[in-house]
Amino acid sequence: MTAAPTSYAPDGSPVEAFARLPAGPAPDLLDGVLPPAATVLDLGCGAGRIAHPLHQQGHRVTAVDQCRDMLDHVDPAIESHQRDIETLDLGRRFDAVLLASFLVNTVDHDQRRQFLATCARHVAPTGAVYLQRLDPELVPIAVDAESEEAGVVYAMRDVHHGDDDRRFEATMRFTIGGLDYAHRYAGEVLDDEALAEALAPHGLRVVRFLDGQRTWVEARP
Numbered sequence: 779m780t781a782a783p784t785s786y787a788p789d790g791s792p793v794e795a796f797a798r799l800p801a802g803p804a805p806d807l808l809d810g811v812l813p814p815a816a817t818v819l820d821l822g823c824g825a826g827r828i829a830h831p832l833h834q835q836g837h838r839v840t841a842v843d844q845c846r847d848m849l850d851h852v853d854p855a856i857e858s859h860q861r862d863i864e865t866l867d868l869g870r871r872f873d874a875v876l877l878a879s880f881l882v883n884t885v886d887h888d889q890r891r892q893f894l895a896t897c898a899r900h901v902a903p904t905g906a907v908y909l910q911r912l913d914p915e916l917v918p919i920a921v922d923a924e925s926e927e928a929g930v931v932y933a934m935r936d937v938h939h940g941d942d943d944r945r946f947e948a949t950m951r952f953t954i955g956g957l958d959y960a961h962r963y964a965g966e967v968l969d970d971e972a973l974a975e976a977l978a979p980h981g982l983r984v985v986r987f988l989d990g991q992r993t994w995v996e997a998r999p
């Protein structure tokens with residue numbers, strides 16, 4: 779296996795991997811619930827994996843990431859901002875605010891509070907926040923594993939569970955065209971109760987889940 783050349787975002791995400799990974803089911807899940815030509819704020823957009831298909835589906839996407847190298851992969855036709863999510867205030871509201879990639883599962887509770895405050899600050903009164911959370915049932919029992927989809931090998935290695943079974947750490951490896959990318963990730967699982975508790979101070983409540991695993995959450999003011 780060859781370690782691929784790549785730069786890394788401050789959160790450890792390998793930039794070239796996220797520029798090459800397929801988008802998966804998220805854009806279609808989201809397109810299925812968004813109003814036509816929705817204004818969408820994609821927080822932590824990375825290389826635009828979700829932003830690009832939503833833009834192509836006719837939504838008006840604004841992409842935000844703290845990593846310049848990630849944003850360099852985002853189509854210039856998409857409005858983008860190099861900012862920290864925590865302090866973002868664009869002074870306008872959106873039909874949909876996305877917080878994908880398990881950012882809500884940060885182990886830093888203060889950071890989670892700031893992420894959710896930013897979501898609340900940018901969602902329209904009739905809009906929705908879409909969060910992607912770690913699977914609260916599977917992650918506490920996760921073990922080293924490997925799977926393949928659309929030519930990409932996804933491997934989870936060196937899994938470590940915290941004492942209370944809520945904290946989880948693992949190295950996610952992506953092998954794309956023989957090139958190997960690694961991302962050490964730490965997260966804290968949010969079950970339905972913990973999620974509702976995290977959202978409530980921001981005036982947000984869970985309305986429904988978009989997928990069978992209940993990882994894509996729709997929350998509304």
Ligand SMILES: C[S@@+](CC[C@H](N)C(=O)[O-])C[C@H]1O[C@@H](n2cnc3c(N)ncnc32)[C@H](O)[C@@H]1O
Pocket residue numbers: 787788789791796821822823824825826827828842843844845848861862863864878879881
């Ligand atoms: C795992 S990548 C996923 C990117 C994209 N959501 C996707 O699904 O392909 C997470 C992204 O969130 C960004 N990010 C993490 N914490 C951030 C923060 N506090 N402010 C802005 N961007 C952040 C990283 O720079 C990285 O590009």
